[in-house]
Amino acid sequence: MTSPEENMKSIEAKVVVLGSQGVGKTSVVIRYVGGMFSKAVSPTIGASFFTYKMTLDGYRVKLQVWDTAGQERFRSMAPMYYRKANAAMLVYDITSLESFYDIKDWVKELRKNVDTPIAMCLLGNKSDLDSGRKVSTAEAAEYAASIEALFFETSALKNLGIEDAFLQVSKQLLKMYETYPNSGMGLLSSPQESTDIFSHTTQNVKLPSRTDSEKPPSQGGSNCGC
Amino acid sequence: MAAHGEADQLGTTSDSDQGELNETDAPGKSEDAILFASDDFDNLTYEGLAEEAQKPVQKGTIHAIVRQSSNDVDSRSNTPNNIDHDSSEVSAGEESVEETAEQAQITPRADNTEVPDTVDASRIEIEEEDAYNPEWKNQKKHVFILSASGKPIYSRHGKEDKLVTIMGVMQALVSFVQDAKDQLRSIVAGQHKFVFLVRDHLILVGVTRGMDSTQQMLLQLMYVYNQVISVLTHSSLNKIFKQRRNYDLRRLLTGAEKFFDNLLNLMDTEPGLLLTAVRCLPLDSSVREIIAQSIVQNAKLKDLVFALIIVKNQLVTLVRMKKYYLHPMDLHLIINLVNASESFKDAESWTPICLPKFDASGFVQAHVSYLDNDCEVCLLLLSVDRDSFFILSEAKDKIKARLIRYNALQAINASIKRTSYSTQQCGIPDLRHFLYKARSTAQYTSPELEAPYTEPAEQERLFGMYLYLHHRIHTSGRPLKILFHVGEYETLLGWVTQGFELYAVFGPLITKTSAIHAVNKLLRWIKREEDRLFILNSVTF
Ligand SMILES: Nc1nc2c(ncn2[C@@H]2O[C@H](COP(=O)(O)OP(=O)(O)OP(=O)(O)O)[C@@H](O)[C@H]2O)c(=O)[nH]1
Numbered sequence: 001m002t003s004p005e006e007n008m009k010s011i012e013a014k015v016v017v018l019g020s021q022g023v024g025k026t027s028v029v030i031r032y033v034g035g036m037f038s039k040a041v042s043p044t045i046g047a048s049f050f051t052y053k054m055t056l057d058g059y060r061v062k063l064q065v066w067d068t069a070g071q072e073r074f075r076s077m078a079p080m081y082y083r084k085a086n087a088a089m090l091v092y093d094i095t096s097l098e099s100f101y102d103i104k105d106w107v108k109e110l111r112k113n114v115d116t117p118i119a120m121c122l123l124g125n126k127s128d129l130d131s132g133r134k135v136s137t138a139e140a141a142e143y144a145a146s147i148e149a150l151f152f153e154t155s156a157l158k159n160l161g162i163e164d165a166f167l168q169v170s171k172q173l174l175k176m177y178e179t180y181p182n183s184g185m186g187l188l189s190s191p192q193e194s195t196d197i198f199s200h201t202t203q204n205v206k207l208p209s210r211t212d213s214e215k216p217p218s219q220g221g222s223n224c225g226c
Numbered sequence: 227m228a229a230h231g232e233a234d235q236l237g238t239t240s241d242s243d244q245g246e247l248n249e250t251d252a253p254g255k256s257e258d259a260i261l262f263a264s265d266d267f268d269n270l271t272y273e274g275l276a277e278e279a280q281k282p283v284q285k286g287t288i289h290a291i292v293r294q295s296s297n298d299v300d301s302r303s304n305t306p307n308n309i310d311h312d313s314s315e316v317s318a319g320e321e322s323v324e325e326t327a328e329q330a331q332i333t334p335r336a337d338n339t340e341v342p343d344t345v346d347a348s349r350i351e352i353e354e355e356d357a358y359n360p361e362w363k364n365q366k367k368h369v370f371i372l373s374a375s376g377k378p379i380y381s382r383h384g385k386e387d388k389l390v391t392i393m394g395v396m397q398a399l400v401s402f403v404q405d406a407k408d409q410l411r412s413i414v415a416g417q418h419k420f421v422f423l424v425r426d427h428l429i430l431v432g433v434t435r436g437m438d439s440t441q442q443m444l445l446q447l448m449y450v451y452n453q454v455i456s457v458l459t460h461s462s463l464n465k466i467f468k469q470r471r472n473y474d475l476r477r478l479l480t481g482a483e484k485f486f487d488n489l490l491n492l493m494d495t496e497p498g499l500l501l502t503a504v505r506c507l508p509l510d511s512s513v514r515e516i517i518a519q520s521i522v523q524n525a526k527l528k529d530l531v532f533a534l535i536i537v538k539n540q541l542v543t544l545v546r547m548k549k550y551y552l553h554p555m556d557l558h559l560i561i562n563l564v565n566a567s568e569s570f571k572d573a574e575s576w577t578p579i580c581l582p583k584f585d586a587s588g589f590v591q592a593h594v595s596y597l598d599n600d601c602e603v604c605l606l607l608l609s610v611d612r613d614s615f616f617i618l619s620e621a622k623d624k625i626k627a628r629l630i631r632y633n634a635l636q637a638i639n640a641s642i643k644r645t646s647y648s649t650q651q652c653g654i655p656d657l658r659h660f661l662y663k664a665r666s667t668a669q670y671t672s673p674e675l676e677a678p679y680t681e682p683a684e685q686e687r688l689f690g691m692y693l694y695l696h697h698r699i700h701t702s703g704r705p706l707k708i709l710f711h712v713g714e715y716e717t718l719l720g721w722v723t724q725g726f727e728l729y730a731v732f733g734p735l736i737t738k739t740s741a742i743h744a745v746n747k748l749l750r751w752i753k754r755e756e757d758r759l760f761i762l763n764s765v766t767f
């Protein structure tokens with residue numbers, strides 16, 4: 001989509017959401033992207049893909065959010081998502097110590113397997129369940145500081161902290177972009193978009209599209225200029 | 227229960243004593259089948275299974291596709307998109323795994339936190355609650371999965387970890403017979419049949435007091451086994467148990483229980499699994515053609531093997547890579563995945579699935595999305611390229627746009643609303659219900675369930691009659707072509723030919739002559755409707 005505001009720069013960033021089963025990853029993402037909370041959210045199978053658009057400090061920012069499944073059998077799929085991510089949201093449940101310890105495994109794994117800059121943000125979800133709290137705010141904050149991650153306690157149920165968390169992550173992404181505008185850190189996986197991760201899409205830098213459809217149905221000015 | 231003890235009249239040949247049945251052309255027949263046509267039920271024998279277990283799993287298909295596409299001169303600058311590439315990173319854990327990815331993506335994490343082999347006293351005490359609980363005992367059909375060492379993995383009813391003793395007994399029985407170089411197949415005890423299937427490191431046990439025959443139970447256990455493979459792949463399963471015989475597989479199957487539950491429920495209500503055939507959503511063939519073309523035009527992508535649309539457990543269309551066919555058993559697993567995964571309704575999803583008949587050694591990646599707001603029309607794009615999500619996502623948008631432009635989505639929705647068809651539409655007064663399977667295309671058709679089969683108990687009874695009829699006509703000792711069975715409440719006619727299988731249920735008073743007359747008429751009706759009820763030509767990329 002070409003923009004009317006010609007002068008605005010656009011960036012596209014990938015955000016991966018990681019954490020144990022049932023900590024509320026999907027609920028957090030749906031709260032942010034869809035603005036609601038559903039009690040009936042079901043366990044994620046594989047990974048779900050969401051997008052979110054906003055304008056921030058003179059940029060149009062598009063977040064591509066991968067909400068991964070916490071079930072053990074999908075654990076080995078995770079590298080597929082975090083290898084290309086610009087930011088990782090690490091979610092635990094404040095009422096589960098184990099889910100907090102799992103974060104440490106995730107951080108270790110990210111350190112080992114990701115060599116591009118990645119913004120990290122620790123989320124202690126279900127903050128509404130304070131009576132069942134097992135992870136203290138201070139301990140989590142200290143840990144977040146030690147890994148240089150942002151930290152928020154959130155509640156998808158009560159809509160607390162989530163806006164702020166994504167906003168601060170986006171700001172950090174802008175900062176990263178301004179620091180390394182041309183570093184080829186990670187390519188987007190779609191060949192149509194394989195410019196640098198933070199591409200200036202004002203000009204719609206897109207590679208020629210694959211040799212698929214003879215006639216792409218011209219939907220809303222589809223721009224695969226082949 | 228379905229009639230017992232009433233006089234059957236059997237015909238071993240069709241012509242002499244049933245002169246009027248005319249076996250001309252099987253409606254729904256096609257040379258150009260979309261699905262793999264196979265007679266799994268007839269071929270399902272313990273000998274066959276043993277043989278199958280002998281031969282190493284060919285890790286052929288996915289490999290071949292990947293290799294072929296990386297040979298293609300290709301504008302995509304991506305490195306050879308073999309799945310291998312990713313997988314070594316995948317086992318990012320402690321073990322270094324020198325296996326190709328498609329063989330094993332799942333590696334048990336080598337921590338030692340796993341549930342120990344407890345059979346301590348407290349456990350047994352709890353266990354008595356389940357096994358001696360009358361409600362549990364009264365369940366009509368049980369299915370258990372345990373490891374070869376007797377560790378509980380799954381139980382359809384009750385909690386598997388409260389059934390440690392029962393599972394131990396089953397394991398003991400199996401291994402006792404194995405020690406004598408023999409194989410335990412089934413036990414009949416009073417009203418109950420116990421059927422055993424031992425494959426790879428798993429023991430599967432089915433217990434029924436319903437109409438299911440031993441062979442039919444075996445087929446169901448095969449589905450359950452395939453469901454395990456579908457979640458883990460055959461290679462990982464083997465590898466895991468080779469590394470640790472005592473591994474607690476529940477850990478890797480967390481969250482997959484609902485696939486087993488759902489599959490077993492489908493098996494009790496959906497005749498397609500028994501028939502290894504799939505039902506198509508009735509649609510004008512011109513509409514179906516538009517749908518298939520929308521897919522072909524917009525998703526002709528190198529690593530895309532199958533693209534299909536599923537609505538309410540029915541197939542709308544299937545486009546496949548040339549050379550590769552989808553097996554109806556695999557298709558049922560796909561349907562089960564969609565059916566049991568509410569999360570697909572929240573967003574576009576990307577998930578691995580192994581199709582055991584297609585390639586048991588590896589995963590394909592499924593791009594899953596719903597095309598309508600009511601989340602009924604589900605599009606699945608199955609690719610062997612793990613990195614193709616965005617390409618497929620774009621293809622999906624284009625497919626959807628074209629379906630809307632040509633009113634095809636509307637036509638699908640209209641067909642959903644209309645329901646399938648009523649038995650009355652066939653114009654045969656005494657006919658209550660039927661199942662018709664076209665063997666060459668592995669598809670079947672069947673009318674809506676109507677009075678007297680509106681209540682669940684009656685539907686179950688009807689399904690029991692089909693099981694009975696199916697069993698009788700396929701009994702391996704005495705393969706029948708025609709079976710006429712007069713029961714207390716209805717009369718059944720089963721007829722199997724080269725081209726089709728027909729199971730028809732009539733009112734109790736119909737005579738054999740009228741039933742035969744009716745069946746001939748029914749076949750003519752199906753023939754007239756075949757374009758709408760079946761997918762007769764296969765579309766490839
Ligand atoms: N009280 C409370 N419950 C929550 C909150 N967020 C999520 N839940 C509940 O926690 C359960 C799991 O939520 P999901 O969003 O499915 O968790 P997930 O992390 O996506 O789980 P997987 O997809 O299986 O990895 C659901 O029952 C939610 O309703 C929260 O902020 N407060």
Ligand SMILES: [Mg+2]
Pocket residue numbers: 025026027042043044067068069070
């Ligand atoms: Mg989730």
